Structures are given as C-alpha cells and as structure tokens.
Amino acid sequence: MKPNPLSKNRCFSIVLLLLSFSIPTVGIAQSGRNTDKAPKPSSAKRKTVAEPAAEPAPSRGTPVSNSQTPAKDSRPRKTSDEVDASDTVRVSSNLVPIPASVVDSKGFVVTGLKLEDFELRVDGQVKSISDLTRTETSVRLVMLFDNSGSVDFARDFEKQAAIHFFRRVMRPSDEAAIYSIETESYLAQPLTRDISKLERTIESFGKPEGSTSLFDAIIDAAAYLRPFSGRRVIVIVSDGVETTSRSDFETTIRRVLADDCQVFIVQTGLYDGANLRALAAERRMEQLAGQTGGAAYTPKTATELDQAFQQIAADLAQQYVLSYYSAEELRDGRFHLIDLRVRSRKDVRVRARRGYYSPKSANVAAYDW
Secondary structure: OOOOHHHHHHHHHHHHHHHHHHHHHHHHHHHHHHHHHOHHHHHHHHHHHHHHHHOOOOHHHOOOOOOOOHHHHHOOOOOOOOOOHHHHHHHHHHEEEEEEEEEEOOOOEOOOOOHHHEEEEEOOEEEOOOEEEOOOOOEEEEEEEEOOOOOOOOHHHHHHHHHHHHHHHOOOOOEEEEEEEOOOOEEEEEEEOOHHHHHHHHHHOOOOOOOOOHHHHHHHHHHHHOOOOOEEEEEEEEOOOOOOOOOOHHHHHHHHHHOOEEEEEEEOOOOOOOOHHHHHHHHHHHHHHHHHOOOEEOOOOHHHHHHHHHHHHHHHHOOEEEEEEOOHHHOEOOEEEEEEEEOOOOOEEEEEOOEEEOOEHHHHHOOOO
C-alpha cells in the first residue's frame, strides 16, 4: 500500500505548529524567572552603596583621622562680640558689690546722690566705681532667730516684731529665709517670696531651749546665700551670746565678708547691769555689723525692739549699691580695705563694708576653658 503524501504533509505541519507554540512559551518562562531574582541583589547593592554616601565626606580629599570629632571641628569660633558662660564667671568673680547707706548729721537718709558724688579707696588707692544703683536691686535675706535657752526677753513680742519686719521689707522681687539658732542650728524655711510661710515659721517656734551655736549659724547662712545675686543680707535676732559653735569669731567675720553679706543685728536680752559675757557679745555683734556695712541695735524695751526692725527695713529700702571691679593684681586671696566717702558733701556719714576678700587667680583660672 502506497503512503499518502497528503498525510505526511499534515503530520509535518502539526509538528511545526507545535514547535512554534512551545519555543515562545519557554522564553517567556525563563524571562520571568530572571525578572523575579534580579531586583533583590541589585536593590541590596544600591542600599550598600547609598549608606556610606550619606556620611559626611572629607573635603578636598583630606583624610579625617579617627581621633577627630566633627562637633569640635564644625563649632563656630567665638568672635570678640560674643560672650559665653565662662566670660560671665570671670567677670562676676572680679565684682565687689558695696551696699551703702548715707545719712546726714541729724541721722536723716540722704537721697539723690550720683556716681560722681562718691569716692572709693581700696588699700588707700583711689579706684573707679563702675556702676551705682538704688533700691531696685533685689534682696536675698536670711533671718537668724535665736531659739536657744539663753533668750527670754519679751519672747512673744520678738516673734511679732519679726513677723512685722517681713511685711515691711519684702518686695515682689525679694526673697527671705529663716534659720533657727539652737545647739544644732538649721534652715527652718528656705528662701521664699511667700510672706505667709515666713510668718508661720516664726509662729511655730516653741519655748527656747538648748545652747547657742550662733557663729555656725551665721557661717551657714552666708554660704546659703552665696549662689544668689542681688544684695545678700543677714538679720540676727539674738542676745549674741555664743556657747557651742565649732568656728570662732574671726573665722565667722572672714566667711561673711568673703560671701559678700551685710549683717544687721537686733540684740535682744540686754539690760542695764548686764554681765561681762553679755557685754563681750555686744561688742562682737557691733564689730560684725560694722565690718559688713550693716548696723547693730540693742533694744531694751518692746517699743525699741519694734523701732529696730523698722530702721532695718528703712535702711534696706534706701540703700545705694556700688559696683567695683578689682584689678588682676589684687586677686591674691587676701583682705583689702575699703573706704567709701561722699566727696561732694562733708556733713554726711557713709555706712558700708570695710573690706573684702579677693579670689585667688588660680581659682578663676579654673573657669578658663
């Protein structure tokens, strides 16, 4: 039987047709697998390259060592017109504030004086005064209230007079604190503008008992006021009799002067015919007040006690505050005498601190960074 040529042709056509469909299908399938795998390595490669590029590159091909810190390299240099915290510390360490009260021959306060009316001498040499302000300067005040057993004079009135004192002297910008003078003196009320808190603290003090660590309380109060700006004032309500302090009187004066504190004293419990111990205490309190530019009062009646508090309040309200910047050669850690006068008038008396302790240069150099 002869094969049919038509059948052969049909078979060949079918084979060609099948091949034409199978070849594109394989190509598409292979292309699809490549597309799925390609993005993963290429994407990872781009990420690896991009991250280093985000880091700051060395400029102009200069290598950066591992020890360099970008923050220091990029920090702008200070110009002559800029003032930073270290400059402030250096300037304030040279500043000697001099609160001063001026009265005439009749004891009346003299107001209206100007900077050029004053003359300042330090260790006998005339020095320039850089600034003069009046009572707008804020007050940071600590009252030392004697709660030891040596105090028994008009106790209730003492407390009421102290309460009235805060009402007279405190302004919105002022702050006051209270220390209790006892065997172990302590801060009874931290600095506050709240007069009611001060009043409650005074009222809460009970019957006086124990010994008197007066000098320690004064030193602690001066150190407490040291970080604060403005006028630093200590008001002592005590008989001044010292019994149990660890520090002596000379150390107390040095510390108070070094901390730029002005001391006012209302010395209670003194009366005619007082013993030698009380008289020695009176002299010490007068010396402490005189050295710091304050004043000491020795009331012997309830009326005089109230007048003493009134006088301190008036004194603080009418003070001049002068500013003197000590020279570099005076930064020796020693005591320097101050003599402040009113050169434009001969009929007045100036009450101001009689000296100051200058900081040592080594202490100030520690701030120069």
